[in-house]
Amino acid sequence: MxxxxxxxxxxxxxxxxxxxxxxIDVTKLPTQSKMIDDVVVPVPSEIFAVLxxxxxxxxxxxxxxxNGVVQAPSEQPQIALLLGVVIAEGFIAVEAEDAAEVKQIxxxxxxLTKALGVQKKAQMRAKAITDAAxxxxxxxxxxQLDKALDDVSxxxxxxxxxxxxxxxxxxxWLRGTEALTVVVEKQYTKDGAELLHQPIxxxxxxxxxxxxxxxxxxxxxVNKVQKGVLEIxxxxxxxxxxxxxxxxxxxxxxxxxxxVKEITSKSQP
Amino acid sequence: xxxxxxxxxxxLCLAFGASPARAxxxxxxxxxxxxxxxxxxxxxxxxxxxxxxxxxxxxxxxxVHQLFKGNEYWFWxxxxxxxxxxxxxxxxxxxxxxxxxxxxxxxxxxxxGARVQPKKTGTYYLIVEVEKSTTxxxxxxxxxxxx
Numbered sequence: 001m002x003x004x005x006x007x008x009x010x011x012x013x014x015x016x017x018x019x020x021x022x023x024i025d026v027t028k029l030p031t032q033s034k035m036i037d038d039v040v041v042p043v044p045s046e047i048f049a050v051l052x053x054x055x056x057x058x059x060x061x062x063x064x065x066x067n068g069v070v071q072a073p074s075e076q077p078q079i080a081l082l083l084g085v086v087i088a089e090g091f092i093a094v095e096a097e098d099a100a101e102v103k104q105i106x107x108x109x110x111x112l113t114k115a116l117g118v119q120k121k122a123q124m125r126a127k128a129i130t131d132a133a134x135x136x137x138x139x140x141x142x143x144q145l146d147k148a149l150d151d152v153s154x155x156x157x158x159x160x161x162x163x164x165x166x167x168x169x170x171x172x173w174l175r176g177t178e179a180l181t182v183v184v185e186k187q188y189t190k191d192g193a194e195l196l197h198q199p200i201x202x203x204x205x206x207x208x209x210x211x212x213x214x215x216x217x218x219x220x221x222v223n224k225v226q227k228g229v230l231e232i233x234x235x236x237x238x239x240x241x242x243x244x245x246x247x248x249x250x251x252x253x254x255x256x257x258x259x260v261k262e263i264t265s266k267s268q269p
Numbered sequence: 270x271x272x273x274x275x276x277x278x279x280x281l282c283l284a285f286g287a288s289p290a291r292a293x294x295x296x297x298x299x300x301x302x303x304x305x306x307x308x309x310x311x312x313x314x315x316x317x318x319x320x321x322x323x324x325x326x327x328x329x330x331x332x333v334h335q336l337f338k339g340n341e342y343w344f345w346x347x348x349x350x351x352x353x354x355x356x357x358x359x360x361x362x363x364x365x366x367x368x369x370x371x372x373x374x375x376x377x378x379x380x381x382g383a384r385v386q387p388k389k390t391g392t393y394y395l396i397v398e399v400e401k402s403t404t405x406x407x408x409x410x411x412x413x414x415x416x
Contacts, residue, residue: 039334143314197390200334
């Protein structure tokens with residue numbers, strides 16, 4: 001009996017010990033608890049999944065329709081940013097259920113990846129995007145667009161172009177954020193605006209831009225993006241308790257819209 | 270020939286030294302993805318990005334991550350070490366335990382996981398830990414999915 005009681009107590013103690021702490025001091029993480037520096041940027045479908053639950057925005061009004069296949073600008077950093085913007089545009093076209101635009105975007109992705117030297121991986125993906133759009137398989141298109149981002153990122157890492165891969169993510173994030181501000185502004189709610197609360201992502205982008213090779217930082221578009229990210233930071237990085245006001249949403253929208261225009265300049269046929 | 274020996278040794282070290290480390294992280298990731306498998310059937314999309322490394326016993330690692338209110342997330346941790354006890358827990362930006370469900374590797378060998386339905390959009394802390402292990406360093410990997 002005593003033995004059974006002892007065993008039960010031991011099991012209880014071990015299970016209690018295994019319980020995680022209900023609270024930790026995040027400003028004083030233990031010294032052995034080294035922070036991992038690599039921030040994972042959310043894929044667009046992660047944000048669109050939330051938007052799906054918020055209602056049915058007028059996505060056609062959010063779209064930036066393209067006049068033909070997007071042409072590659074001359075400098076690689078701008079091409080990388082543009083590729084991200086185009087992929088994000090693909091997500092908006094999916095929401096708008098615009099098959100013709102999605103197909104155009106598939107061709108544009110191919111054109112831009114060719115200019116970056118990573119078209120091999122993108123070829124299959126572009127076909128899959130077009131096929132899914134033709135079949136009006138919208139969740140399928142979303143999945144393929146997410147994978148297009150992963151493919152490009154992997155191919156660029158293989159080519160030792162991690163910096164360019166970061167610029168692709170940033171371009172996508174800027175267009176996605178611009179679209180988000182349009183949706184939130186149309187019918188402002190605190191819950192909707194809260195989606196813009198992304199301080200660690202802005203910190204990561206800021207850091208990545210600051211660490212770019214000097215010749216890339218000299219690119220005028222990259223330079224403007226770097227300044228824009230610094231302008232957005234205080235608007236999107238409020239303390240957790242602070243609400244993002246309607247005015248801030250407008251300001252974020254204006255900054256991201258100007259940056260997207262800058263990135264897409266020299267890209268229309 | 271003598272000049273070639275150091276070069277051959279370096280190449281041998283690279284061949285036999287680097288690949289097992291890579292292999293164990295890949296193995297740990299395989300277990301994390303195996304843990305994810307039932308939830309994929311429930312509609313969770315698994316991200317291709319993942320975190321990984323190795324830890325000593327009782328050592329923790331913190332990962333800062335952006336989560337969105339409205340989505341539901343699962344974080345799956347894996348290790349290639351069968352006897353290791355690993356865990357992952359999720360805290361919000363104020364340091365409060367935020368997960369709604371969790372399991373450690375005492376329930377499923379090689380795997381741990383935690384599910385969260387964020388109450389706020391913003392910064393979250395993922396704390397991974399090797400609680401017990403028979404090896405000095407235990408390789409781990411962390412994947413996540415959302416719906």
